[in-house]
Amino acid sequence: MAVSRAVLTNVYAAPDSCQDVRVAKEKAASIRALNRERITAAILDAARDQIAHSGASALSVRAITRELGMASSAIYRYFPSRDDLLTKLIIDSYDSLGAAVEAAESRVPREDLTGRFRAICRSTRRWALDNQHEYFLIYGTPVPGYKAPQDTIAPATRVATLMITVLVEAAAVRATNGRQPAAPAELRRALSPMRSSVPDLVSDAEMANGLSTFSALFGAISFELGGQLHNVIRETETSRSAYFEFQIDGWIAALGW
Amino acid sequence: MAVSRAVLTNVYAAPDSCQDVRVAKEKAASIRALNRERITAAILDAARDQIAHSGASALSVRAITRELGMASSAIYRYFPSRDDLLTKLIIDSYDSLGAAVEAAESRVPREDLTGRFRAICRSTRRWALDNQHEYFLIYGTPVPGYKAPQDTIAPATRVATLMITVLVEAAAVRATNGRQPAAPAELRRALSPMRSSVPDLVSDAEMANGLSTFSALFGAISFELGGQLHNVIRETETSRSAYFEFQIDGWIAALGW
DNA sequence: TCTAAATGCGAGCACCGCTCTTGTTTTGGT
DNA sequence: ACCAAAACAAGAGCGGTGCTCGCATTTAGA
Numbered sequence: 001m002a003v004s005r006a007v008l009t010n011v012y013a014a015p016d017s018c019q020d021v022r023v024a025k026e027k028a029a030s031i032r033a034l035n036r037e038r039i040t041a042a043i044l045d046a047a048r049d050q051i052a053h054s055g056a057s058a059l060s061v062r063a064i065t066r067e068l069g070m071a072s073s074a075i076y077r078y079f080p081s082r083d084d085l086l087t088k089l090i091i092d093s094y095d096s097l098g099a100a101v102e103a104a105e106s107r108v109p110r111e112d113l114t115g116r117f118r119a120i121c122r123s124t125r126r127w128a129l130d131n132q133h134e135y136f137l138i139y140g141t142p143v144p145g146y147k148a149p150q151d152t153i154a155p156a157t158r159v160a161t162l163m164i165t166v167l168v169e170a171a172a173v174r175a176t177n178g179r180q181p182a183a184p185a186e187l188r189r190a191l192s193p194m195r196s197s198v199p200d201l202v203s204d205a206e207m208a209n210g211l212s213t214f215s216a217l218f219g220a221i222s223f224e225l226g227g228q229l230h231n232v233i234r235e236t237e238t239s240r241s242a243y244f245e246f247q248i249d250g251w252i253a254a255l256g257w
Numbered sequence: 258m259a260v261s262r263a264v265l266t267n268v269y270a271a272p273d274s275c276q277d278v279r280v281a282k283e284k285a286a287s288i289r290a291l292n293r294e295r296i297t298a299a300i301l302d303a304a305r306d307q308i309a310h311s312g313a314s315a316l317s318v319r320a321i322t323r324e325l326g327m328a329s330s331a332i333y334r335y336f337p338s339r340d341d342l343l344t345k346l347i348i349d350s351y352d353s354l355g356a357a358v359e360a361a362e363s364r365v366p367r368e369d370l371t372g373r374f375r376a377i378c379r380s381t382r383r384w385a386l387d388n389q390h391e392y393f394l395i396y397g398t399p400v401p402g403y404k405a406p407q408d409t410i411a412p413a414t415r416v417a418t419l420m421i422t423v424l425v426e427a428a429a430v431r432a433t434n435g436r437q438p439a440a441p442a443e444l445r446r447a448l449s450p451m452r453s454s455v456p457d458l459v460s461d462a463e464m465a466n467g468l469s470t471f472s473a474l475f476g477a478i479s480f481e482l483g484g485q486l487h488n489v490i491r492e493t494e495t496s497r498s499a500y501f502e503f504q505i506d507g508w509i510a511a512l513g514w
Numbered sequence: 515t516c517t518a519a520a521t522g523c524g525a526g527c528a529c530c531g532c533t534c535t536t537g538t539t540t541t542g543g544t
Numbered sequence: 545a546c547c548a549a550a551a552c553a554a555g556a557g558c559g560g561t562g563c564t565c566g567c568a569t570t571t572a573g574a
Contacts, residue, residue, distance in 0.1 A: 032540060032551065055401040057314060062530065071554045073533080082531065133401075141397030142483050144312040144390075187503055190496035194489045205503075211489065212477065212504045218485075219476015220469065226399050228475075232451045232468065239447035246444055247469045254511050289520070289571060319561065328523045330563080339562065 040078050042068055047089055048134075055133045056086065056140075083146065086137075090148075091155050093134040098158025100127045105162055113170050114252055120163055121217055121248050128221045135225060139218055160214065164198060167210040170257060171202040180205060206255075213251045220247050297335050299325055304346055305391075312390045313343065313397075340403065343394075347405075348412050350391040355415025357384045362419055370427050371509055377420055378474055378505050385478045392482060396475055417471065421455060424467040427514060428459040437462060463512075470508045477504055 046064045061082050065072045079085040104123030108115040128135040138156075148156075182188075183204030191207055198207055223229055224240060233243050303321045318339050322329045336342040361380030365372040385392040395413075405413075439445075440461035448464055455464055480486055481497060490500050 030541075036551090055398070057398075058401060060530070061532090072531090073555075074553055076532070077552060136398040139479075139483065139485075141312070141314075141393040144315060148484070184499070186495060186499040190491050190500045193491060208500060208503050209507065211500075212473075212507055215476045215480040215485070216469075216473035217476070219472045219474070219479065222396070222476065222479060223472040226396065227405070228396075228472070234447050234450060238443060242441070242443040243447045243465060243468075246465050250466065250469055250511060254507060287572070292521090317561070318563090329561095330524075330565090331522055333563070334521060 036078070039068075039070075043075060043078055043085070044088065044092070047085060048092075051089065051133045051137065052131070053133075056089075056137045059086065061085065086143075086146075087149055087152065089134075090137055091152050093131070093138050094152065094155035094158065096131065096134065097124070097127050097138070098155060098162075101159045101162060105166075113166060113173070114257055116166050117163075117252060117255075117257075118248055120159070120166065121244075121251070124159060124217060125221050125224075125244060128225060132225055135221070139222060163210065163214055167206065167255075168199055168202055170255070171206050174256075175201050183208070209255055213255060216247075216251060220244065293335070296325075300332060300335055300342070301345065301349070304342060305349075308346065308390045308394065309388070310390075313346075313394045316343065318342065340400075343400075343403075344406055344409065346391075347394055348409050350388070350395050351409065351412035351415065353388065353391065354381070354384050354395070355412060355419075358416045358419060362423075370423060370430070371514055373423050374420075374509060374512075374514075375505055377416070377423065378501075378508070381416060381474060382478050382481075382501060385482060389482055392478070396479060420467065420471055424463065424512075425456060425459055427512070428463050431513075432458050440465070466512055470512060473504075473508060477501065 043064055046067050047059060050059050050063060059082070061075050061079075062072045065075050079088070101120055101123045104119045104126075105116050108119045110116075180203045183191075187208060188204050191204055194207060194211065202210075224233075224244075229235075229240075229243075233239055300321055303324050304316060307316050307320060316339070318332050318336075319329045322332050336345070358377055358380045361376045361383075362373050365376045367373075437460045440448075444465060445461050448461055451464060451468065459467075481490075481501075486492075486497075486500075490496055
C-alpha cells in the first residue's frame with residue numbers, strides 16, 4: 001500500500017527522483033532496483049539493531065517487518081529464510097571485524113612486527129567488546145544444522161590471513177639465522193591443510209605455534225565477553241586491558257619473538 | 258490420567274511399592290515424592306537427549322512432554338520455565354565436566370605436576386568432544402538476558418579449582434629457589450578478585466599466566482569444536498590430538514615448568 | 515475423615531517461521 | 545504505445561513455540 005511504501009521510503013535516504021541519477025544504459029537503476037536496495041538495507045539495519053540489542057537467538061523476522069511497517073510475508077521477497085538473513089549478517093560481521101583489524105594493523109610501521117601483532121590482538125578485542133553479539137554470532141555456539149555457505153569463508157579468513165602475514169614475515173626474519181628441527185611426522189600431517197596457505201620458510205612448529213596463539217587470542221576474548229572472568233579479573237576497562245596486555249606479552253614470548 | 262501415568266512409570270525404574278522402603282519418620286519417601294523424583298529425572302533425561310542431538314537452542318518443552326506422554330502444561334509443575342530447565346542442565350553439565358576432569362586428574366601420581374596438568378587438559382577436551390552441545394551450553398554464546406543463578410557458580414569452578422591447585426603446588430616447588438619480580442601495580446589490581454582464592458606464594462605473574470593458559474585451553478577446544486580448524490588441521494582424531502598435544506607442550510613451556 | 519496442597523489436563527493466548535493466493539505495480543520486448 | 549511477464553505487497557492460514565488459567569483428580573497431613 002501507499003502507506004507502508006511511504007514508511008519505507010521515509011526510513012531511508014531521501015527518495016530523490018531516480019531519473020536524474022544517470023538513466024544510462026546497462027543497469028540503469030530502475031525504481032525496482034533502487035527500492036530493492038533500500039529495503040534490503042533497511043531489513044539488514046533492523047536486523048543488526050535487534051542482534052546488537054538482544055543477540056542472534058532473538059532475531060525475529062516478524063519483528064523486523066513490524067518495525068519496517070511491512071507485511072510479515074513481504075520479507076521473503078528479499079531473504080528466502082531467516083537462516084539466509086543470518087548468513088548475510090554473519091558475512092557482514094566477518095567483514096566488519098576484518099576491516100577493523102586491517103585498519104588498525106595498517107597503521108603500524110611495517111618493520112615493527114610485534115607492534116603489528118599487538119595491533120591485531122588489540123583491535124580484535126576492541127571490536128569484540130564493541131560488537132559483543134556480533135562476535136558471538138561468529139565465534140559463539142555453532143548453529144546445529146547450519147553449514148557455512150561458500151561465500152562466508154573468504155570474509156572469515158581476513159583476520160587469520162593478516163595474522164599469517166605477520167607470522168610469515170617474522171619467520172623470514174628469523175630464518176636468516178639457523179635452521180629449525182623438523183616437527184614430528186604426525187604434527188606435520190596434521191598441519192598439512194594449513195601448509196598449502198603458508199610458505200615453506202615457516203616451519204611446522206612456527207605454524208602450529210601461530211595457530212595456537214591465534215586460538216588463545218579468541219579464547220581470551222571469549223572468556224572476557226562470556227563472563228568467565230567474573231570475580232576473577234576486576235571488571236574495569238583498565239584492569240581488563242592490563243590483563244589483556246599481559247597476555248599479549250605472553251603470546252609474543254611464546255612465539256619466540 | 259491413568260494412561261499417561263502408566264507411561265511415565267514405565268519409562269522409569271520399577272514402580273515398586275513405597276511402603277517397604279523405610280516408612281521411617283522424617284522424609285518418609287511418599288508416593289508423591291517418589292513420582293516427583295522420577296518424573297523430574299525423566300524430564301531431564303529427555304531434555305539432555307534433545308540437547309545432545311540438536312543443541313540447546315532446539316530444546317523444546319513441548320517436545321519433551323510429547324515424548325513423555327504428558328500434557329504440555331504439566332511440565333510447569335516441575336520446572337517453572339524453560340530457562341529454569343536450562344539452568345538445571347547447565348549445572349549438571351558443569352558437574353559432569355568437573356567430575357570427568359577430577360577423575361582423570363586423580364589418576365596421576367601427585368608428584369607428577371605436568372602429568373596432572375596434561376590430564377586436566379586432555380580430559381577437558383575429551384569431555385568436550387564427547388558432549389559437544391553440553392560444552393557449548395557452558396562455554397558457548399551467553400544467553401542475552403540470562404543471569405547465572407547462585408547455584409551454578411560452585412559447579413562452574415570445579416575444573417578451575419583443580420587447575421589452581423596444580424598451579425599452586427607448582428608454585429610451591431619453584432618458590433624454594435628465588436623470589437620473583439613484582440608485577441605492575443595495574444596487573445596486581447586487576448588480579449585482586451582472584452587473589453582471594455590463591456595463596457600468596459603464587460606470584461601475580463604466575464596467577465595471570467595460569468589464568469591465561471586456562472583460557473587458551475578453552476580457546477583451543479572451542480576452535481576445534483566450532484569448526485575453526487576446518488581446512489586448517491586435518492580432521493582425524495590422530496591429527497587433532499597431535500596438534501592438541503603440541504599445544505599442551507606449549508602451555509607447559511609458557512608456565513615455565 | 516476431611517481439608518489443603520499437589521498434580522494432571524485441555525483450552526487458549528500471543529508469538530514464531532514460513533507458504534499460498536490474490537491483486538497490484540513495474541519492466542521490457544514488440 | 546501496448547501488453548504479457550515478472551516482481552512485489554498484503555492477508556489468511558498452518559503448524560510450531562513458551563506459557564497461563566480454570567477445573568478435576570489425587571495425595572498428604574491434621
